[in-house]
Amino acid sequence: MRRYLAVGLDCYLCLVTGGLLVRPYADSASVPQVVGLLIGPVLVLSFLNQVVLTAVVGAGAGKLIMGIRVVSLPDVRRPGPGRLTRRWLYGLCWLPLQPWYGLRARLAGAGGGGGPGPRPACEEAAARTDPAGLRQVRRSDLAAHRRAVAGRAGPRTTGSP
Template sequence: MRRYLAVGLDCYLCLVTAGLLVRPHVDSPSRPGAVVLLLGPVLVLSFLNQVVLTALVGGSAGKLIMGIRVVSLPDAGRPAPGQLVRRWLHGLCWLPLQPWYGLRAHLARPDGVAGPAPRGCEEGDPYAEPYADPAGLRQVRRSDLAAHRRAAARRAL
């Protein structure tokens, strides 16, 4: 739930900020429509939030507000910039199509009942398919990350 709220906050903050930036230019006669005008700042702000801010402080604005950090697997260290860019592009291209894929899968079944969970989605599996990240990153609570690092430091002694 916390992850979904963080994504919602990120979207909201990005759209509001971009809207405030382009508001003075919307009624100008030489500018394209508001939607086209809004697309550039939304992409730039999304990149700054998801890639640059995460590289600097470990999470986007929404994730930091919700107490979530983005870490690289398997060492729980800082993610590399390449991983963050790949993750951002994945979010822009693949995630918005998920409602379409779900609807198409639902309509493809004659009885309309969803099939069994995909292989690898067993309950309790921390690396189950729904939580897989194509860039090898993971979202964890800040308190859990601190506890993990303390335990790793004790094991190293």
């Protein structure tokens, strides 16, 4: 749920900021011109948020607010700009197609094939990663993982004497 709220915050912040930038020109332009004026700043702000800010800080604005970090798999480090750009471009192509994928899945489910039910664990894991090999994790979980890897997780007890 946190991930979806973070994405919603990112979209909201980009649209509001883009709208505030275009507002002085909105009165003298027609609706298609305003939409055209709005697309450029929103794409630039989205790129700055999703690629530049994530490369520098480890998360975009919405993810920072929600306490989520973006990490590179399998080394669990901050991703580089190339992977972040690929992820951003994938998001621009993937998000608008979601209604189509949902409709197609409903139609396939109504045909009798795979009905609703629990998803296998491998599908759940695949749903949380993206094609660029990145994953969104909670900041607290990332800190606990780094402490455990560094050996500062505390003394461990063993079952054998």
